[in-house]
Amino acid sequence: GAVVSQHPSRVICKSGTSVKIECRSLDFQATTMFWYRQFPKQSLMLMATSNEGSKATYEQGVEKDKFLINHASLTLSTLTVTSAHPEDSSFYICSAGQRGSSRYGYTFGSGTRLTVV
Amino acid sequence: AQKITQTQPGMFVQEKEAVTLDCTYDTSDPSYGLFWYKQPSSGEMIFLIYQGSYDQQNATEGRYSLNFQKARKSANLVISASQLGDSAMYFCAMRGNYNQGGKLIFGQGTELSVKP
Numbered sequence: 001g002a003v004v005s006q007h008p009s010r011v012i013c014k015s016g017t018s019v020k021i022e023c024r025s026l027d028f029q030a031t032t033m034f035w036y037r038q039f040p041k042q043s044l045m046l047m048a049t050s051n052e053g054s055k056a057t058y059e060q061g062v063e064k065d066k067f068l069i070n071h072a073s074l075t076l077s078t079l080t081v082t083s084a085h086p087e088d089s090s091f092y093i094c095s096a097g098q099r100g101s102s103r104y105g106y107t108f109g110s111g112t113r114l115t116v117v
Numbered sequence: 118a119q120k121i122t123q124t125q126p127g128m129f130v131q132e133k134e135a136v137t138l139d140c141t142y143d144t145s146d147p148s149y150g151l152f153w154y155k156q157p158s159s160g161e162m163i164f165l166i167y168q169g170s171y172d173q174q175n176a177t178e179g180r181y182s183l184n185f186q187k188a189r190k191s192a193n194l195v196i197s198a199s200q201l202g203d204s205a206m207y208f209c210a211m212r213g214n215y216n217q218g219g220k221l222i223f224g225q226g227t228e229l230s231v232k233p
Contacts, residue, residue: 032219036223038160041228042225042226043223043224043225043226044162044208044223045223046220046221046222049220091160093160093162095162095221097219105212105219106152106164106221108161108162110160111160111161111162113160
């Protein structure tokens with residue numbers, strides 16, 4: 001079946017540094033990538049939607065200059081948390097959408113647990 | 118605007134018994150999809166079951182069934198013969214029309230604990 005490889009699975013970084021999270025679709029073309037953020041015991045909150053080759057669409061309240069999303073190819077999308085602060089510590093997970101494919105159409109990465117110290 | 122609501126923060130069930138997890142939704146789109154996902158402590162999202170708004174029959178996938186009541190805008194998940202491995206967070210989600218980008222919106226989640 002379809003697989004999305006997300007790396008790293010865990011990362012600890014110092015406050016003020018930037019962290020890049022990668023999501024790679026291994027055996028299909030991800031026309032759309034959704035990026036979610038999840039705090040402990042809470043729901044997945046959609047941060048942004050990216051389509052290959054175009055700028056990402058951010059949800060209300062999400063700082064686009066802080067959370068940089070790149071979807072340069074049909075198999076790779078990246079989320080960069082710039083100038084990370086402790087409040088950015090969270091679980092980030094991507095989900096690839098395949099327009100026109102199966103009726104289900106979403107494949108999730110395994111998630112990245114970010115801790116900013 | 119679309120909205121998904123799960124009103125049960127936590128549920129307990131005895132092993133081998135059935136359990137129903139509630140989900141209600143609100144949308145003005147005539148075409149939408151409803152999903153249930155399981156999220157164990159590892160964080161991965163495991164797809165369980167899907168129901169399309171035009172599907173005439175309730176979806177079933179093994180021990181999982183979806184009680185779809187369109188008029189009431191509810192899409193409850195029924196897990197039969199609960200197992201210890203079913204202990205996890207469960208999320209209901211809704212996808213709107215693809216013209217809106219096809220994004221998936223999640224409910225608050227229900228933490229299910231299966232007791233031996």
